[in-house]
Amino acid sequence: MSTLLQMNGISKSFPGVRALSNVNFDLQKGEVHALVGENGAGKSTLMKILSGMYQADEGEIELNGEILRKTGLRDMLKAGISVIYQELNLISHLTIAENIFLGREPRHKSGLIDWKTMYAHVEELMASFKIDLNPRAKVYTISPAFQQVVEIVKALSLNSEILVMDEPTAPLTGNEVDRLFDIIANLKSQGVSIIYISHRLEELQHVADRVTVLRDGQCITTKPLSELSTNEIIHHMVGRHLTEQYPHADITLGEELLRVENLTKKGLCRDVNFSVKSGEIVGFTGLVGAGRTEIMELIYGHRKKDSGKIIFRGEEINMRTPRDAVQKGIGLIPEERKKQGLILGLSVFDNAAITVLERFSRFGFLQRKVITKKVKDMIRDIDIKTPSTNQLTQNLSGGNQQKVVLSKWFIRDCNLYIFDEPTRGIDVGAKVEIYKLMQSLAGEGAGIIMVSSELTEIMNMSDRIEVVFDGRIVKEFTKDETDEEEVMEYSLGLREKDVPA
Amino acid sequence: MKSPDIRHIMKNYGIVIAFIFICIILSILSPVFLTKINIINIVRQTSIYGIMAVGMTFVILTGGIDLSVGSLLAVSGVACAGMLKAGYGPFPAFIVTILVGTFFGLVNGFIINAGKITPFVVTLGMMSIARGLTMLYTKGYPISGFDEGFRKIGGGYFIGIPVPIIIFMVTVVLAWLILTQTRLGRYTYAIGGNEETVRLSGINAPFFKTLIYGISGLTAGISALILTSRLNSAETIAGTGYELDVIAAVVIGGTSLSGGRGAIWGTFIGALLIGVINNGMNLLGITAYFQLVVKGIIIIGAVLLDRLRD
Numbered sequence: 001m002s003t004l005l006q007m008n009g010i011s012k013s014f015p016g017v018r019a020l021s022n023v024n025f026d027l028q029k030g031e032v033h034a035l036v037g038e039n040g041a042g043k044s045t046l047m048k049i050l051s052g053m054y055q056a057d058e059g060e061i062e063l064n065g066e067i068l069r070k071t072g073l074r075d076m077l078k079a080g081i082s083v084i085y086q087e088l089n090l091i092s093h094l095t096i097a098e099n100i101f102l103g104r105e106p107r108h109k110s111g112l113i114d115w116k117t118m119y120a121h122v123e124e125l126m127a128s129f130k131i132d133l134n135p136r137a138k139v140y141t142i143s144p145a146f147q148q149v150v151e152i153v154k155a156l157s158l159n160s161e162i163l164v165m166d167e168p169t170a171p172l173t174g175n176e177v178d179r180l181f182d183i184i185a186n187l188k189s190q191g192v193s194i195i196y197i198s199h200r201l202e203e204l205q206h207v208a209d210r211v212t213v214l215r216d217g218q219c220i221t222t223k224p225l226s227e228l229s230t231n232e233i234i235h236h237m238v239g240r241h242l243t244e245q246y247p248h249a250d251i252t253l254g255e256e257l258l259r260v261e262n263l264t265k266k267g268l269c270r271d272v273n274f275s276v277k278s279g280e281i282v283g284f285t286g287l288v289g290a291g292r293t294e295i296m297e298l299i300y301g302h303r304k305k306d307s308g309k310i311i312f313r314g315e316e317i318n319m320r321t322p323r324d325a326v327q328k329g330i331g332l333i334p335e336e337r338k339k340q341g342l343i344l345g346l347s348v349f350d351n352a353a354i355t356v357l358e359r360f361s362r363f364g365f366l367q368r369k370v371i372t373k374k375v376k377d378m379i380r381d382i383d384i385k386t387p388s389t390n391q392l393t394q395n396l397s398g399g400n401q402q403k404v405v406l407s408k409w410f411i412r413d414c415n416l417y418i419f420d421e422p423t424r425g426i427d428v429g430a431k432v433e434i435y436k437l438m439q440s441l442a443g444e445g446a447g448i449i450m451v452s453s454e455l456t457e458i459m460n461m462s463d464r465i466e467v468v469f470d471g472r473i474v475k476e477f478t479k480d481e482t483d484e485e486e487v488m489e490y491s492l493g494l495r496e497k498d499v500p501a
Numbered sequence: 502m503k504s505p506d507i508r509h510i511m512k513n514y515g516i517v518i519a520f521i522f523i524c525i526i527l528s529i530l531s532p533v534f535l536t537k538i539n540i541i542n543i544v545r546q547t548s549i550y551g552i553m554a555v556g557m558t559f560v561i562l563t564g565g566i567d568l569s570v571g572s573l574l575a576v577s578g579v580a581c582a583g584m585l586k587a588g589y590g591p592f593p594a595f596i597v598t599i600l601v602g603t604f605f606g607l608v609n610g611f612i613i614n615a616g617k618i619t620p621f622v623v624t625l626g627m628m629s630i631a632r633g634l635t636m637l638y639t640k641g642y643p644i645s646g647f648d649e650g651f652r653k654i655g656g657g658y659f660i661g662i663p664v665p666i667i668i669f670m671v672t673v674v675l676a677w678l679i680l681t682q683t684r685l686g687r688y689t690y691a692i693g694g695n696e697e698t699v700r701l702s703g704i705n706a707p708f709f710k711t712l713i714y715g716i717s718g719l720t721a722g723i724s725a726l727i728l729t730s731r732l733n734s735a736e737t738i739a740g741t742g743y744e745l746d747v748i749a750a751v752v753i754g755g756t757s758l759s760g761g762r763g764a765i766w767g768t769f770i771g772a773l774l775i776g777v778i779n780n781g782m783n784l785l786g787i788t789a790y791f792q793l794v795v796k797g798i799i800i801i802g803a804v805l806l807d808r809l810r811d
């Protein structure tokens with residue numbers, strides 16, 4: 001192998017934050033180099049410097065042994081470096097091929113777009129990497145997993161030698177992850193080098209050749225994966241030993257809090273039945289697009305149901321808006337943090353406190369002291385890395401943004417919490433704190449619904465597991481009654497015929 | 502809102518620098534510019550649309566726009582004149598004027614939310630409706646001639662300061678308090694930042710949005726009082742084209758047209774800047790036609806600058 005890329009002594013500061021200090025990082029030809037670290041460790045910042053989005057304060061980038069003089073966005077793209085950000089940047093009403101060739105469509109002499117060449121080219125690319133997608137399909141018709149693949153094909157069409165993937169698996173479930181790994185293996189065999197960022201450490205075994213751990217903006221270690229155990233990686237990441245990834249709590253279940261009967265919405269879900277008791281954590285699993293999020297949005301009043309009953313604390317309720325649900329004591333942590341969870345242009349304070357402004361104001365005037373204390377406690381409890389409560393949330397790292405979304409609802413006392421992908425993009429250490437908080441809420445008598453694509457999390461944290469396939473609950477398990485494999489089979493719809501329709 | 506973002510601060514200083522710069526130039530070009538009389542004149546002129554710019558700041562912070570403010574001023578103005586002519590004292594007239602402005606504003610907000618129609622279209626329609634109602638009521642004739650007491654609102658002094666200026670200052674301070682210290686204020690920013698997040702947080706966003714258009718109407722009502730009193734007459738065409746100066750003041754003051762970002766003190770200086778420019782052009786003998794051209798350029802320039810800094 002030969003060294004393709006070398007980043008030497010990279011430092012970068014933002015107002016109030018030293019994001020990277022003197023980081024060295026290198027990439028060999030044809031390797032997959034994993035980059036891990038806690039939320040806010042500086043992973044994305046390092047990659048944004050590599051992509052030319054940010055300029056380093058200090059340090060230099062060497063490509064094929066030559067120091068790069070110009071490191072702007074275009075320069076880096078020309079040098080063959082492509083970054084796939086976690087937030088996908090596709091235009092959903094254009095076709096796959098149109099997205100891939102956006103802004104550089106092949107043209108006839110007349111100036112009109114040469115569709116034939118465009119589609120042929122994309123088909124060829126896909127074939128060479130054994131990707132099975134119709135280039136004429138509109139992007140909104142394909143799942144997030146495949147959208148990710150489209151981003152990859154786009155990068156390949158630019159002849160990129162270096163591909164950076166920032167948390168590519170965060171929105172994906174089991175078999176979609178496997179498919180992504182196949183594609184990565186294929187890329188590797190064709191000489192593409194990959195930098196791979198993830199908080200799902202167990203994945204590294206399947207993809208990574210080497211691992212670099214960042215902590216507080218510093219490079220802690222770079223080693224071949226074979227020389228590191230997952231526990232050692234965690235130790236390097238958080239600087240201490242993590243006793244248990246899934247804390248245990250003994251919570252006595254109380255009365256039934258929520259019961260959903262025959263909930264139906266055309267095209268989204270049908271005949272959904274389940275219940276949540278006080279103190280119970282009910283996990284919802286299934287493939288992306290199975291309808292888990294939609295079921296939650298129906299309960300929360302964000303969508304209107306066609307039929308079915310929702311009984312909350314013994315009384316049938318009909319939520320017309322999320323406000324009705326919140327007034328009854330239901331809180332929803334939405335799946336899409338940037339679109340639905342945050343107000344990116346506002347501060348940590350404004351975001352975290354938005355759910356309690358009503359409660360803590362007198363004659364409309366805010367009791368700032370009270371609220372600020374609550375927010376600060378929250379920042380401490382789940383360790384949100386921010387220079388102050390006035391920091392704009394758009395300046396926080398991905399995982400810390402997610403923590404702000406969580407604090408919005410942790411701060412407000414609810415009877416039922418619906419967490420849709422609560423730990424997406426959150427590091428191992430912080431996950432434990434979040435699980436503990438969930439358990440303490442349950443311990444105080446709240447009911448919790450947790451939707452998650454991370455099967456291990458569902459298996460370990462839920463008292464009961466509901467498997468959703470194609471808009472229906474195809475199977476219900478109680479804790480310890482099943483294993484990951486069986487749950488997976490139901491999620492894939494392989495065993496749905498067991499279930500009465 | 503306090504923000505540690507350096508660019509944000511730079512941007513807000515930008516307008517102060519521009520303001521000082523223009524003042525210096527004008528004081529060189531015209532000996533009259535820096536006289537006490539002229540300065541008081543500028544601020545008094547500014548008050549009328551400055552007050553409306555305060556209401557407009559709320560609206561634009563939510564990501565909306567209110568094109569109807571000029572017409573709302575007219576309709577509140579004739580309501581005021583009507584009350585006075587019917588023999589009610591200044592105080593009932595005062596209350597009704599403000600209520601009329603607020604009512605039309607609330608109607609704007611209600612239609613925007615209930616019909617899910619863009620604010621641009623609704624307030625454009627209201628601009629025409631309110632103007633039409635004004636004309637129907639007055640049959641096109643001005644209503645003039647009020648008693649001394651009422652005329653003090655626009656022409657009087659309080660502790661040596663013209664009353665309109667005092668009303669303007671009070672409005673600015675109140676708005677600042679509301680925007681920074683109250684629930685309504687924080688929701689205003691939040692709705693402009695991301696309305697879906699606000700709704701999912703269990704907040705009745707449509708209610709607060711409606712209220713905010715009501716505030717815009719309220720400020721139009723206040724301005725109507727001042728203008729009617731000052732002119733000693735309610736004119737059918739009063740406030741025509743004011744939306745231009747009002748929106749310009751807000752935008753020049755650094756409030757983002759896409760919502761969620763801005764501050765009331767920016768609007769304050771923005772309004773003064775417009776006032777200074779209007780006054781300066783008059784002093785320099787620039788024709789009214791050309792003034793319109795200049796103002797248009799300034800608005801586009803301000804938005805452009807905003808975009809470039811994003």
Ligand SMILES: Nc1ncnc2c1ncn2[C@@H]1O[C@H](COP(=O)(O)OP(=O)(O)OP(=O)(O)O)[C@@H](O)[C@H]1O
Nearest residue numbers: 014019039040041042043044045395396397398399
């Ligand atoms: N534009 C910015 N302005 C201010 N601070 C920033 C900005 N971008 C990043 N930071 C800060 O730099 C630090 C590193 O952030 P970065 O996004 O690189 O973390 P990360 O390792 O990718 O974390 P995560 O796992 O949560 O995605 C964080 O403390 C973050 O708040």
Ligand SMILES: [Mg+2]
Nearest residue numbers: 043044397398
């Ligand atoms: Mg990141």
